[in-house]
Amino acid sequence: MIVYGTKIDSDVPFPLELPETGAWRYELTLRRDPPDALRKAPVHERFLFETHGRDVYFRSDRAFDVPVAGQPFAYKVGGVVQFYWYYGERTIYYTFEGSDNSLLAFWFIHPFLPLFMTMEKMFVFFHTAALQVEGKSILFVAPYKQGKSTLADFFVRKGHRLLCDDVLPTFIDNDGRVLCSASFPYRRPFRGPETLGIYTRNYAASFQTVDALFVLDNGAGDESVGITEIRGVEKFTTLREHGMLFTLKFLHLDQHEHLLTLLDRSRVFRLRRPWGMEYLGDVYDKLMKYTKDFL
Numbered sequence: 001m002i003v004y005g006t007k008i009d010s011d012v013p014f015p016l017e018l019p020e021t022g023a024w025r026y027e028l029t030l031r032r033d034p035p036d037a038l039r040k041a042p043v044h045e046r047f048l049f050e051t052h053g054r055d056v057y058f059r060s061d062r063a064f065d066v067p068v069a070g071q072p073f074a075y076k077v078g079g080v081v082q083f084y085w086y087y088g089e090r091t092i093y094y095t096f097e098g099s100d101n102s103l104l105a106f107w108f109i110h111p112f113l114p115l116f117m118t119m120e121k122m123f124v125f126f127h128t129a130a131l132q133v134e135g136k137s138i139l140f141v142a143p144y145k146q147g148k149s150t151l152a153d154f155f156v157r158k159g160h161r162l163l164c165d166d167v168l169p170t171f172i173d174n175d176g177r178v179l180c181s182a183s184f185p186y187r188r189p190f191r192g193p194e195t196l197g198i199y200t201r202n203y204a205a206s207f208q209t210v211d212a213l214f215v216l217d218n219g220a221g222d223e224s225v226g227i228t229e230i231r232g233v234e235k236f237t238t239l240r241e242h243g244m245l246f247t248l249k250f251l252h253l254d255q256h257e258h259l260l261t262l263l264d265r266s267r268v269f270r271l272r273r274p275w276g277m278e279y280l281g282d283v284y285d286k287l288m289k290y291t292k293d294f295l
Contacts, residue, residue, distance in 0.1 A: 003109055004117060004169045005181025005207065014105035016196065018184060022205030025171065025181070026122055027090060030108065034084040034093030041072035042084070051111065052193045054078050066250040067119065075115065081107050085116070092116065106194050109184060114167050118246045123169035123181070124258045125245035128213070130163035130180065131155050134291045137163060137180060137208040140271075141243045142216035145191075147275070151216070153189030154280045162187060162200045163208065167245055170210060170262065178262045179207045210266045212295055214287070215242065217272040225279075225286040230268040239263065267295070 001008050001018040010030040042059035049056055058064065059074040067073070069088040076082045081104055084093040096104050114125045128139040129152035140148045149165050156162050164183035173179055182204045188197030215230065215238055230238060239259060240247070247255060269290075273283045 002205075003184045004113060004123065005171075006113075006117070006122070012101055012104065014109075015102050016105055016184075016186070017199050019203070019205055023181065023207045029091040031091060031093050033095065038072050038084050038086065038093065039095070042074040045076070054080060056111070073119075075112050077107050077111075080104075083108065083112050083116075088120070103194060106196055110166075110196060114169070114245055117169065118248065118251070121251070121254065123171050124255055126168045126170060126239075126243050127166070127245045128168050128243065129165055129187075130168050132161040132163065132204055132208065133288070134295070136211040136291060136295050138211060138287075138291065138295075139168065139213045140216055141213055141239065143242055146216055146218065148216065149187060149189050149191075150277070151280065151283065153187055154284055156187065156200060156202065158284065159202065161202050161204045163204050165197065170258070172258065172261055176261070178210050178258075178265050180210050181207055210262060212266060212291075213239065213243065213268045214271040215239075215268065217270055218275045219272045220274060223272070223274050225274070225283050226272045227286065227290050228270050228272075230270055235263045235268045236260065239268065 001020060002022050002024050003018060005024050006026045006028055007024040008028045008030055011032055041061045043061060044063065045057050045059045046064060048058050055078040057076040059076055061072050067087040071087040073087060074082050074084045080098055081094055081096045117123050118125055128141050129148040130137060130139045131152055140151055142148050152165060163180065165187035167183055168180050170178055170180045185200045185203035186196035186198060187200050236259065244255060273279060
């Protein structure tokens with residue numbers, strides 16, 4: 001399977017429709033039952049967050065600071081699964097407490113892999129919904145539960161190709177271009193716990209340039225849709241606050257440079273629109289015209 005621009009050799013069949021062909025930059029291996037030395041090594045535990053009704057913990061054999069090659073790590077989802085790996089290596093092990101492989105697939109693909117790939121400096125992830133519109137890759141950026149997925153779902157239903165519903169991996173190629181890889185062909189217009197959502201056949205399987213980012217801003221119910229370009233330092237502060245998925249301390253400089261490169265090559269707009277499902281058609285029409293006329 002190929003997810004987040006990465007080819008994964010897994011010993012467990014996931015009950016999902018995931019692409020077997022397409023563009024990929026890296027290879028990973030997923031295997032059950034970590035070696036005893038790896039399973040026993042992470043003894044220092046730190047609570048990360050609560051999500052989907054589960055407590056998530058991060059574990060290692062030492063204080064959490066700057067990881068070094070060969071350092072053991074574990075990502076623990078209470079009552080479900082633990083993922084183990086040595087920093088700098090491309091084999092991930094797991095212990096799974098359940099019997100439904102769709103639950104394992106959800107935690108591996110959606111919450112775990114973006115953190116793993118960020119730590120391993122494979123990609124820089126953005127918290128966004130993204131699509132191809134008029135031959136351009138456009139990203140919707142907003143805090144959690146502010147309408148990114150709902151708007152993306154509307155575009156998909158209009159025939160546009162999905163890049164991602166929630167998190168997007170980006171990288172800089174040898175020519176200095178900022179490219180993105182599609183995540184996986186599922187979308188969740190209305191959030192459900194521990195599910196990847198609706199399968200989306202119209203899905204981009206190749207790398208794309210990042211052309212424009214639209215920062216969503218909620219207006220009043222009777223307010224017209226407005227789009228204004230964000231320039232200067234505001235581009236950086238806005239995307240740093242709302243756009244990047246993980247801002248890890250030891251990656252601060254790398255992520256800072258990556259974001260500056262992205263903003264140098266992409267345009268950023270503020271999309272102010274009335275809040276409500278009944279206004280999605282107006283937002284769609286405005287975005288389509290703007291994309292045709294100005295991108």
